[in-house]
Amino acid sequence: MSEILRRQIEKITPLTDQEFEYILSHFTLKKFKKHQILIQEGDTVQNDYFVMNGLLKASYLNKEGKEHIMQFAMEDWWITDYQAYFNQTEATFTIDALESTEVLTLSLYNREKLCADMHKIEHFFRKKSNNGYIALQRRILSLLNSNAKERYEQFISQYPTLLQRLPKTLIASYLGVSRETLSRLSV
Template identity: 65%
Template sequence: MNTFRQHIEKITPVTDEEFEYIFSLFSIKKLRKHQFLVQEDHEVTNDYWVISGLLKAYHINEDGKMHILQFAMEDWWISDYQAYNNKTLATISIDCIEDSELLVISKENKEKLCSEMHTLANFFRKKSNIGYVALQQRILMLLEKNPQERYNRLYQLTPQLLQRLPKTLLAAYLGVSRETLSRLKQP
């Protein structure tokens, strides 16, 4: 799991022994395309790091419209953090756009790891802050930018993601119709 170690070491170095211990607290989960990782109104006890694949976190409103909050591909974290942290039922669903392989850590193991290794507590805090900033930027982008500007920003940040997404999901993420999406130009 060299890529996971590299992921951690972008923020904090770990010894071979420390990494073995860290890795021992994770399990691996494999899901097929369209399978749920998290379902709305279900318990959420795990946090997930994407080894391979592509997932989406979303909510479907009363009118049946899908609102995509986040995509997660290789080297990204995903969960319903409200349910995970507050021990409540999920308010979003997460499913696989592609076959996916994930590292899974339970809340208990994550708390154990953070209490025993303060460098890992710092790692998870920094990852959480990065996620919060990304979500804030996404909200501001949806509120203040036009569809072309939203598309350009997504293209600038993650061009590889755009190539993997079906047009209907990309349109839902940008908050536009498929017809509007077809008129947007790549930067």
């Protein structure tokens, strides 16, 4: 099942069987039940999570108890609290499982070791980070420029699979629109 990780890396750089085995030896398989919490706000963050199957979300609970969603992650996506992970600070986000989920975890130590050992893995993670940066810029532009209807339409066209698997309340929190507005749009 780790083949899904290999396919993702090989979209950017080819690997021998031996290289992939070496890479994989730096990851640990973990399983989480639906509703289980992987990271709680305030935790130190040990791992980045590569989702093999299932669905996770990273969210921020504000002082008034309102939840804002930073990120979802389904199969073939990565998720963690990146600020806390990279800077080894306390988590701002809570990460929990929306479905039962299997992940490959990668500690920061192992990530940096892999990147130092294998130039092609450093290349892979640079490319992934560049792509992530572009996606976040698009989301910022959407938050600055698009109304609720446009944001919802962009979400549907970007993530048709997610739409089927997420309750509308969570999509509304991700898009920064009210549940009521989204209901009017999605009938």
